Amino acid sequence: MLFFDLLVQGLLQGGIYALIAIGLTLVYGLLRILHVAHAGLYTLGGYIAILITNATGSFTLGITVSMVSVGFMGMVIYRLIYQPILEKPPFVALIASIGLFIAMEEIYRIVFGAYGITFADAPLQGTLNIAGIYLRHCEIGALLLAALLITSLSLFTRYSRIGIAWRATVTDPGMSQSFGVDVIKVRYLNFFIGSAMAAGAGSMVAVMNNLVEPTMGSVPSYKALAIIVLGGLGNVRGTVIAALIIGVAEAFGTIYLGNILDRDSIAFALLILVLMVKPTGLFSKG
């Protein structure tokens, strides 16, 4: 049963990674910016979920408010930080983003304290036995949320008018403008969706750990970078698959390679291996 246990744990972790990394790859695809501060929004999502849940007693409300407000926060970051420097060379936006990320962590530390915050009464902690694998309700919830959000995104980009315009804009912003697409709106939408998904992940991780601390986003911030490179920068499907692969590799790796390789280095070991064979990532286009 250990095999299935590890597999499910890996997919769970991979789903969380995917929810974080999708926003990153979306921003990269559209603006060619490595949006490092994205992981700060993931943390913010956790904070808001706990605060709202503690205030109202409803985690459903907590995660909803978290996703929506962090979605708007992502739009604000685009407007205030990235839009003014879009014409500058890419490293300018990268430095701004790293700076913002550090600032966010410090703000969380100052406002919510260095040790983080917890739920007054942590929700979804009961366990369920599914075919011999014990999962907490929050873990099942996280799996379902990841599946739901990723599927919705895929349907949205495939079948809705705006979704198709969005993909067109990623491929060729100039031409999509020529056919009437407001590229600025697409960017806002892009930041809203990516940030809301990260907040969803942050909220679920908050429940699973019953803790949100200022540096919760540190490890995901660099791991998500490895994932989107592995997935072929800008490629959403590739990112999801890469996230799941890394999640599963970590789950098995900690058990079987734990004494030679730290858990958090597995993603990079995998990244280096893949880049040696295929420098454009697993799922690059063309």
Next chain:
Amino acid sequence: MLHLEKVSCGYGNLTVVENLSLQISKGEIFALIGANGAGKSSTIMSIAGHVKVKSGKIRFKGDDITNLPITKRVRLGIAIAPEGRRLFTDMTVNENLSMGCYSLPKNRLSLNRDKVLKLFPRLDERIEQQAATLSGGEQQMLAIARALMAEPELLIIDELSLGLMPKVIDLCYRAISTLKEQGVTILLVEQNTTRALEVADRICVLESGRDVWQGTAKGAGNDPDLIKAYLGLDQE
């Protein structure tokens, strides 16, 4: 219909087209001819709004569109099949077509698609194929078809025949004649001078960003000096 008044345009500090004046009337086919780097693409991209106009004016149906945002030009009735086609390569033929009429009400989609696919039946057979995997000729058809989805009054096509075999060029030109009959005004950039003279009503010859000759295609065909100096017909 389209009126360029002493337009200069370029990139950054570089001016690549200088003092160009053109007048294109409704329903005509106008061809822009010239050597590589003469500034043909820059001219039409300035009409589409992608290249900055440094001085002069562009009017379309009487409105000054010199500084109009790109997005609004398609609503006025300008659509483009640009150099290099610039299809949405990740998307299917169908999705590319639907992007073509993004600026129109939803209910125009199936109507316009039927019309356009009648013009290019080859695309109908490949409607769910990814644009990147189409042949060069099919890609050109799709680029034109996508522009037509916007119901343009002015259709701009860059490098219509580049890299296509004669049969496919014929097909594209037949489509263009049909469009002309339907009253669409067409601005062509064409490397293939013979073709351009055959189909165009009037032409403009550009050299190094200046217009060196303008007039009817017939007139151009009867001007031996022009033919020798700029049109290079004797080499074909």
